[in-house]
Amino acid sequence: MKALLAPFRTTTGLARWLLVTGLVLVALFVVLAVFAPWIAPYGFAQSSVDGVKFTKLDPPGPGHPFGTNDLFYDVLSRVIWGAQTALLVVLLSVLLSALIGVPLGLLSGYVGGWTDRVLVLIMDALYAFPSLLLAIVFSFLLKNVLPSGVVAAALSLTVIYIPQYFRVVRNTAVSAREATYVEAARALGAPNSVIMGRYLFSNVIQSVPVIGTLNAADAISTLAALGFLGLGIQPQDAAEWGFDLSRALDDAASGIWWTGFFPGMAIVLLVTGLTLVGEGLNETVNPTLRKRRFATVTLPPRPAPSDLSETQNALAITASDNSAEGGGK
Amino acid sequence: MPTKPELALDPVLEVEDLKIHFALRGSGFARLLGRDTGTVRAVDGVNLDLERGEVLGLVGESGSGKTTLGRAMLGLVAATSGSIHHRPGDGSPDTDIAALRGKALRQRRTRLQMVFQDPHAALNPSMDIETAVGHPLVIHKRASGDELRARVVSALERVGLVPAEQFLSKYPSDLSGGQKQRAVIARAIILDPEVLIADEPVSMLDMSVRAKILQLMLDLKDDLGLTYVYITHDLATAKFFCDRVAIMYLGKVVEIGPTAEIFAHPRHPYTQALLKAIPDVDPNKAMPRDLPRGEIPDAARPPRGCSFHPRCPLARADCGWEPRDLKALVEEHWTRVPVADYEREHALVGGLADLDHSENRAVVKPHGGTVADLDALFDRIRTENAAEPLWQGVTSITATEDGLVFEFAPAAEVPLRPSGPTEVACVLYPPDPS
Numbered sequence: 152m153k154a155l156l157a158p159f160r161t162t163t164g165l166a167r168w169l170l171v172t173g174l175v176l177v178a179l180f181v182v183l184a185v186f187a188p189w190i191a192p193y194g195f196a197q198s199s200v201d202g203v204k205f206t207k208l209d210p211p212g213p214g215h216p217f218g219t220n221d222l223f224y225d226v227l228s229r230v231i232w233g234a235q236t237a238l239l240v241v242l243l244s245v246l247l248s249a250l251i252g253v254p255l256g257l258l259s260g261y262v263g264g265w266t267d268r269v270l271v272l273i274m275d276a277l278y279a280f281p282s283l284l285l286a287i288v289f290s291f292l293l294k295n296v297l298p299s300g301v302v303a304a305a306l307s308l309t310v311i312y313i314p315q316y317f318r319v320v321r322n323t324a325v326s327a328r329e330a331t332y333v334e335a336a337r338a339l340g341a342p343n344s345v346i347m348g349r350y351l352f353s354n355v356i357q358s359v360p361v362i363g364t365l366n367a368a369d370a371i372s373t374l375a376a377l378g379f380l381g382l383g384i385q386p387q388d389a390a391e392w393g394f395d396l397s398r399a400l401d402d403a404a405s406g407i408w409w410t411g412f413f414p415g416m417a418i419v420l421l422v423t424g425l426t427l428v429g430e431g432l433n434e435t436v437n438p439t440l441r442k443r444r445f446a447t448v449t450l451p452p453r454p455a456p457s458d459l460s461e462t463q464n465a466l467a468i469t470a471s472d473n474s475a476e477g478g479g480k
Numbered sequence: 481m482p483t484k485p486e487l488a489l490d491p492v493l494e495v496e497d498l499k500i501h502f503a504l505r506g507s508g509f510a511r512l513l514g515r516d517t518g519t520v521r522a523v524d525g526v527n528l529d530l531e532r533g534e535v536l537g538l539v540g541e542s543g544s545g546k547t548t549l550g551r552a553m554l555g556l557v558a559a560t561s562g563s564i565h566h567r568p569g570d571g572s573p574d575t576d577i578a579a580l581r582g583k584a585l586r587q588r589r590t591r592l593q594m595v596f597q598d599p600h601a602a603l604n605p606s607m608d609i610e611t612a613v614g615h616p617l618v619i620h621k622r623a624s625g626d627e628l629r630a631r632v633v634s635a636l637e638r639v640g641l642v643p644a645e646q647f648l649s650k651y652p653s654d655l656s657g658g659q660k661q662r663a664v665i666a667r668a669i670i671l672d673p674e675v676l677i678a679d680e681p682v683s684m685l686d687m688s689v690r691a692k693i694l695q696l697m698l699d700l701k702d703d704l705g706l707t708y709v710y711i712t713h714d715l716a717t718a719k720f721f722c723d724r725v726a727i728m729y730l731g732k733v734v735e736i737g738p739t740a741e742i743f744a745h746p747r748h749p750y751t752q753a754l755l756k757a758i759p760d761v762d763p764n765k766a767m768p769r770d771l772p773r774g775e776i777p778d779a780a781r782p783p784r785g786c787s788f789h790p791r792c793p794l795a796r797a798d799c800g801w802e803p804r805d806l807k808a809l810v811e812e813h814w815t816r817v818p819v820a821d822y823e824r825e826h827a828l829v830g831g832l833a834d835l836d837h838s839e840n841r842a843v844v845k846p847h848g849g850t851v852a853d854l855d856a857l858f859d860r861i862r863t864e865n866a867a868e869p870l871w872q873g874v875t876s877i878t879a880t881e882d883g884l885v886f887e888f889a890p891a892a893e894v895p896l897r898p899s900g901p902t903e904v905a906c907v908l909y910p911p912d913p914s
């Protein structure tokens with residue numbers, strides 16, 4: 152709990168305000184995603200109610216607050232269900248990439264040698280590749296193999312983000328490997344697995360939440376881009392903002408704004424929210440970026456001249472008490 | 481203290497001709513050219529016995545190989561050659577730690593433990609004191625649950641972290657330096673080891689805490705029957721703390737013997753220099769760096785013969801003089817002459833690359849003059865300071881067509897030899913009977 156609240160206690164001013172804004176935005180979408188079945192007026196692939204088909208491209212109005220699109224779907228429902236898809240895909244891909252990237256980075260950094268060189272080479276190659284291109288290639292390959300579009304999309308995003316965890320964790324592990332406490336653990340007779348699990352892991356893991364949130368923001372836009380290119384999730388599988396946006400392209404020319412505006416806004420807001428949270432966390436994890444808050448020191452009032460000597464005696468006593476076991480840090 | 485140490489010999493560790501060389505990581509360019517980038521001889525042929533129950537001090541300047549030797553005793557660094565025989569007191573079989581690997585080596589570490597210089601760095605910042613101190617028991621599956629906690633508490637009480645319950649849930653960053661070192665010691669003794677290697681255990685602590693930690697270590701030694709290797713560059717604490725002291729210089733033990741004898745009658749010129757440099761008044765002062773002339777030589781290219789000879793005020797002809805020393809002498813001469821002279825002489829000698837090696841013969845070629853000019857120059861340098869011990873080591877200077885040829889005296893072997901109650905590695909000991 153203490154660790155969870157740390158970002159709030161340690162940030163100030165603008166930084167805290169940004170973090171809070173980000174959290175509110177993200178929380179909003181999480182609520183939409185979790186309670187989509189209750190919040191959304193219709194299903195994501197529902198084009199009629201009680202056998203009566205919706206009007207195609209109906210402008211926002213009482214029946215459809217955000218209007219309908221060219222597939223007869225209710226835009227509001229698509230936006231709400233889209234939050235579920237987006238967060239599910241992002242959560243899956245971020246978790247998976249951390250689950251693979253972190254242990255690989257730890258192993259590579261601690262073991263070194265050939266294992267390290269080979270892994271670094273592979274990861275650098277993946278990292279150097281434009282991420283969207285990589286995602287396109289993988290979703291193309293996975294689309295026909297996996298039954299679920301959501302899982303296929305999540306896996307193609309996973310591949311992009313593994314190198315990021317790997318690089319950060321490996322570099323921290325390389326420097327932590329030389330730390331005295333690792334040598335001390337070896338001197339205790341700890342096997343390598345224990346050293347990695349109990350001595351390195353907790354010290355290299357700090358920056359992972361930051362990468363996670365920043366990756367999540369990136370993953371939202373990459374997922375939308377995939378959908379926009381028609382490589383993502385199909386409209387009957389789940390609602391996906393990028394796909395809706397691509398359908399809306401034609402409408403925009405004829406002055407139909409609502410089919411593109413609402414999914415677009417959803418993407419922008421969620422990406423902004425996640426980025427703000429990531430940057431906010433970054434500030435707390437990398438304190439060097441942060442301007443330190445100094446606690447103001449209040450001095451006791453000056454004693455009257457008469458009892459000055461007594462205070463000095465008292466001070467002398469506390470001073471010697473402190474030096475008894477003060478210890479250099 | 482037994483009068484005849486031979487009778488009480490029961491070594492727990494026997495280090496034999498131990499060598500630990502580290503490959504120097506030269507620049508990629510040098511490696512591309514296939515050049516030998518050299519090795520650092522951190523430990524270069526050490527022989528010593530650690531007697532059960534004693535405190536053996538390893539004393540020497542920075543870079544003399546103390547830490548490396550201490551780490552090797554735990555198998556934390558691979559030996560290049562030599563052996564470290566461990567004779568456990570609990571009846572388990574003798575082994576050569578230098579040859580142990582993997583599980584067997586990790587098992588050995590229940591008998592041998594280490595205390596580090598920087599207690600803050602030696603503790604995992606994200607592990608609380610209870611877990612950290614009890615971890616050795618968990619690793620070696622010696623205790624768990626309530627018994628584990630009870631043993632942690634008793635170890636903490638032993639090292640004076642009382643009330644122990646108060647420290648269990650603390651993190652290293654919550655403790656003072658002295659408290660952290662106590663926790664490190666608690667962790668080291670919890671497996672009930674027989675040897676503790678303490679690498680400058682108090683040098684990073686406040687003055688006021690140092691004596692307390694050393695006293696704690698002495699108490700623990702008596703209570704638990706420990707044997708200590710105490711690594712330090714601080715002679716004052718060594719005098720107070722150690723039964724025997726080994727003085728190290730450039731990866732070698734140059735003198736070893738009972739503390740009282742070493743301090744009262746230092747034999748090796750290096751020991752003498754160290755003791756002369758130590759101010760008696762302030763026992764806390766670390767070893768001063770203003771030893772007799774010169775720097776500590778590069779451990780990658782140790783001097784010929786006795787490695788102390790370039791700095792030794794008592795050096796003789798057979799101490800291992802070499803062309804490199806002549807180069808240093810000329811360079812030193814140049815710092816004292818006017819710039820015009822320097823430029824003329826430098827042009828004549830043409831740099832000193834001819835002298836930058838350690839064989840017993842060197843040819844200096846004249847660059848901007850004749851061999852006779854060279855001869856005259858070296859004559860001048862020689863008369864400047866005829867007492868310079870280097871000249872004893874030069875057996876002949878001959879002018880030939882090639883250039884000026886210097887011949888150096890052969891270097892004597894300087895193994896550790898008994899001299900009174902101590903052993904000394906110096907040609908002057910034992911003194912000639914004549």
Ligand SMILES: Nc1ncnc2c1ncn2[C@@H]1O[C@H](COP(=O)(O)OP(=O)(O)OP(=O)(O)O)[C@@H](O)[C@H]1O
Nearest residue numbers: 502520522541542543544545546547548549713779
């Ligand atoms: N892992 C290593 N790789 C390469 N060289 C090393 C390594 N460890 C030590 N050395 C070198 O070996 C020599 C001896 O080092 P060591 O740390 O044993 O000296 P020390 O006597 O403990 O010095 P100090 O008083 O500074 O601690 C030094 O020249 C050092 O640079």
Ligand code: SF4
Nearest residue numbers: 786789792799906907
């Ligand atoms: S052998 Fe002895 S006298 Fe010769 S240089 Fe070494 S320490 Fe000095």
Ligand SMILES: [Mg+2]
Nearest residue numbers: 546547548679
């Ligand atoms: Mg050292």
